[in-house]
Amino acid sequence: MSEEPRAPFVVACPDCEVRTATDDPNETVAFYRRHRAVTGHDLAWERAEFDGADDLRPDADGTDGPGGGEAVLAAIVDDLEGTYGNGVPVGIVAAAMGARGVPMGETLERIRALRMRGALYEPRDDHLASV
Amino acid sequence: MTRWNDGTDEVGTVSADITEETNALPARYFTDPEVHEMEKEAVFSRYWIYAGHANAVPEPGDFFTRTVGDRQVVVVRDRDGEVRAYYNVCAHRGSKMVDDTPMTEPGNMRRITCPYHLWTYDLDGTLASTPKSFEEASLNPDLEDDEVATLDPERNGLMEVHTDAIGPLVFVNFEDDPTPLAEQAGTMKAELEALPLEEYELARRYVSEVECNWKTFGGNYSECDHCQSNHRDWIEGIRLDESELEVNDYHWVLHYTHEEDVDDELRIHEEHEAKFYYLWPNFTVNMYGTADGYGTYLIEPIDEGRFQLVADYYFRDADLSEEEAEFVRTSRQLQEEDFELVERQYEGLRMGALGQAQLGPNEHTLHRFHRLAQEAYEAYEASDAPDAPDAPARS
Numbered sequence: 028m029s030e031e032p033r034a035p036f037v038v039a040c041p042d043c044e045v046r047t048a049t050d051d052p053n054e055t056v057a058f059y060r061r062h063r064a065v066t067g068h069d070l071a072w073e074r075a076e077f078d079g080a081d082d083l084r085p086d087a088d089g090t091d092g093p094g095g096g097e098a099v100l101a102a103i104v105d106d107l108e109g110t111y112g113n114g115v116p117v118g119i120v121a122a123a124m125g126a127r128g129v130p131m132g133e134t135l136e137r138i139r140a141l142r143m144r145g146a147l148y149e150p151r152d153d154h155l156a157s158v
Numbered sequence: 159m160t161r162w163n164d165g166t167d168e169v170g171t172v173s174a175d176i177t178e179e180t181n182a183l184p185a186r187y188f189t190d191p192e193v194h195e196m197e198k199e200a201v202f203s204r205y206w207i208y209a210g211h212a213n214a215v216p217e218p219g220d221f222f223t224r225t226v227g228d229r230q231v232v233v234v235r236d237r238d239g240e241v242r243a244y245y246n247v248c249a250h251r252g253s254k255m256v257d258d259t260p261m262t263e264p265g266n267m268r269r270i271t272c273p274y275h276l277w278t279y280d281l282d283g284t285l286a287s288t289p290k291s292f293e294e295a296s297l298n299p300d301l302e303d304d305e306v307a308t309l310d311p312e313r314n315g316l317m318e319v320h321t322d323a324i325g326p327l328v329f330v331n332f333e334d335d336p337t338p339l340a341e342q343a344g345t346m347k348a349e350l351e352a353l354p355l356e357e358y359e360l361a362r363r364y365v366s367e368v369e370c371n372w373k374t375f376g377g378n379y380s381e382c383d384h385c386q387s388n389h390r391d392w393i394e395g396i397r398l399d400e401s402e403l404e405v406n407d408y409h410w411v412l413h414y415t416h417e418e419d420v421d422d423e424l425r426i427h428e429e430h431e432a433k434f435y436y437l438w439p440n441f442t443v444n445m446y447g448t449a450d451g452y453g454t455y456l457i458e459p460i461d462e463g464r465f466q467l468v469a470d471y472y473f474r475d476a477d478l479s480e481e482e483a484e485f486v487r488t489s490r491q492l493q494e495e496d497f498e499l500v501e502r503q504y505e506g507l508r509m510g511a512l513g514q515a516q517l518g519p520n521e522h523t524l525h526r527f528h529r530l531a532q533e534a535y536e537a538y539e540a541s542d543a544p545d546a547p548d549a550p551a552r553s
Contacts, residue, residue, distance in 0.1 A: 044490070045366045058367065060258075061460065064225065065468055066365050067263035 036122065037073040038131070042066065052077065052118025053153050059121075059131045069130040075122030079110035083123060097137045100124060101146055104155050114154025161514040169514040172532045176525040182515035183528040187535070188371040188507050194462035198227035200538030201439050201531070203332040205408075206339045208441040208456050209233050210261040211360060211470070212241050212326040219268055219281060222261040224330070231319050231330055232256055232270065236281040241323070243330045244283055244316040248272035262363050270316070283316040285309055325355040327443070327454070346409045346435050350443060353426055358451060358472035362486050365468050368497050370504030372440060372457045372465035373531060378500050379455070380410060380436055380523040388499055392492055395448070396432075403523045408438040408530065410523040420447050436523070438530045449485045450474060463504065469493060 038055045039046035040062055047058045052075075059070050083106050103123045107115045117138065124134040138155065141147040150156050159180075161167035169186075173179035187193050209224045210233055221234035223246060231243040232255070248255050253274040259265045269286055270279040280286045288309065295301035320331040322339035324347045329339055340347050368375060378384065382401065385393050400415040412434040419430060425447055427433065432447035444453035451473035459465045471486050478486065506512070517525050 040365070043364045043366065045364070047367060061367070061466060062365055063260070064223070064258040065260050065262075065466070066363055067260040068365075 035074065035076040036118065038070040039073050040066070040068045041071055042068045046073065052116045052122060055118045056121060056131070056153065063132060069132045072122060072125035075125060077119050077122060079107045080123070082106055082110065096129065097141055099127065100134065100137050101141060101157065104147060105157050108156060114150040114156045117153045117155060120155055160512070160516050163511055163513045167513055172525070172528045176517060176522050180516040182517050183531055184514045185507050185512045187531065188373055189462060191462045194459065196535070196538065197459070200534045202227045204534065205439055206322065206329040206331045206336070206342050208454070209243060209321070209328045209330045212323065212328055213356065213359060214261045214264050215241060217266065219266045220264050221259065221267060222264045223256060223259045226330065229332060230254070233328065234281055241321060241328050242283070243319040243321045245319060247317065248274065248277055249285065249314050249316060250275055250277045262360070279316050283318050284311040285314040286311065325351050327355070342408045343437060344406045344409060346437060355452065358474060359476040360470055361473045361476045361478050362471040363468065364490060365466055366493065366497065367460070367464060367466050368501060369464055370500045371462055372459040374500045374504050375465060375467065375496070376436070376440065376457050376527060377524045378496055379442060380527055381521045382412060383518060383520055384499060388495055389492055391488070403520065405522055405526045410436050410526055412523065414447070416447050424448055424450055426450060426452055438527070449482060451482065453489065467493065
């Protein structure tokens with residue numbers, strides 16, 4: 028499939044061998060949703076290059092456990108809010124979590140849990156901000 | 159003839175008779191976002207659309223979801239063993255009820271429950287129960303408990319979508335009174351139902367996103383003039399000059415003869431050829447000549463410039479032998495080769511230079527495909543649809 032030269036975001040399905048390369052981080056999430064709906068497969072990150080990646084606190088190191096993963100996710104949103112006005116794209120958050128070994132589906136579940144608890148909100152669709 | 163967008167040529171309809179003229183469907187019907195929106199109603203709401211395989215839901219309560227255009231249905235096996243489909247919409251206030259559930263990972267539920275206010279439906283779609291808060295009016299000072307109306311289970315049940323099947327292949331239709339699937343599928347239905355399709359299990363599902371209009375890929379599937387130069391590995395064992403392209407009302411069949419006779423045990427069918435069925439608008443059944451199995455393609459639009467190909471492979475046993483796995487890999491390679499071609503074609507179409515392509519003399523299957531698209535647009539326009547874009551002008 029077509030790939031823009033050195034697209035910053037590349038995700039692939041290890042089972043289907045299908046991948047998408049895009050400039051828009053949220054397109055990776057849309058791709059995941061479509062793919063998940065028909066296959067049940069999760070996706071793996073091949074590449075994620077985004078503004079603010081170097082600003083993420085090193086203590087957001089992916090320590091998991093009950094609530095731990097959500098705390099990491101909330102810290103990522105907190106760290107990146109200064110870089111992305113009007114909400115951090117959910118694809119950026121997924122990429123940052125992917126770098127810590129968290130699959131896209133699990134990241135979206137954690138985002139939902141945080142939103143339901145009121146720790147995050149969406150200033151616009153598929154963009155996240157801390158409360 | 160080819161018609162360019164150079165200010166002098168005007169596009170016309172798809173030729174009525176390909177032996178006289180060779181007009182294809184005008185190019186804008188492949189690239190215009192409005193056409194994509196229109197097709198959700200004109201095409202995908204009016205014809206039988208493949209929903210999935212009955213083998214995926216063997217037990218009562220087994221279900222998966224399927225999204226067609228803007229609509230989503232829950233495909234479920236009821237307690238009588240029938241596969242039925244309901245809009246994934248609660249009769250209370252319209253909430254979507256169950257989460258997206260792929261055919262490859264079907265869920266099971268004793269009843270269908272909406273998480274919003276816990277209205278619960280039996281597998282036959284009737285309303286089974288509501289919480290006490292819908293039977294009493296304790297919070298409403300204007301109403302006594304005994305004045306609360308009892309909800310009729312059937313009249314407050316789920317909205318069912320028409321289903322029909324070719325063997326275990328289940329289709330849905332969103333029309334109020336659809337033309338029978340047997341009419342749309344024609345001889346294809348009887349031919350496929352003569353085969354033991356239900357004895358085969360889903361072994362692989364590959365889903366690919368491709369950057370072109372769904373009709374671009376459908377057209378590519380429907381002809382093999384491109385095979386000699388683009389599918390070098392595949393055509394090695396095929397006698398293209400002895401192959402046949404058969405056209406019917408709503409389906410066409412590509413028959414490919416093998417150069418060498420193939421062992422009968424390698425086929426589900428008796429004919430000594432591979433047979434590839436295309437059923438309008440977006441479904442194919444692939445009867446291979448060199449593997450004891452079959453495949454299906456669902457060519458599912460995402461938007462005007464993208465579709466996803468859902469490629470399913472069915473074999474006697476879902477655990478594939480090495481030979482069968484290699485067969486699927488080869489099929490996958492064929493898909494990748496086609497993706498390159500159709501994306502390249504679509505890049506050309508998007509440039510806007512071409513107003514209307516022309517079809518070759520052996521592209522009569524593709525001609526039928528384009529005619530069906532045009533007829534669907536014209537029928538939609540004739541139905542006084544409020545937002546119908548212009549159908550191709552009569553030439």
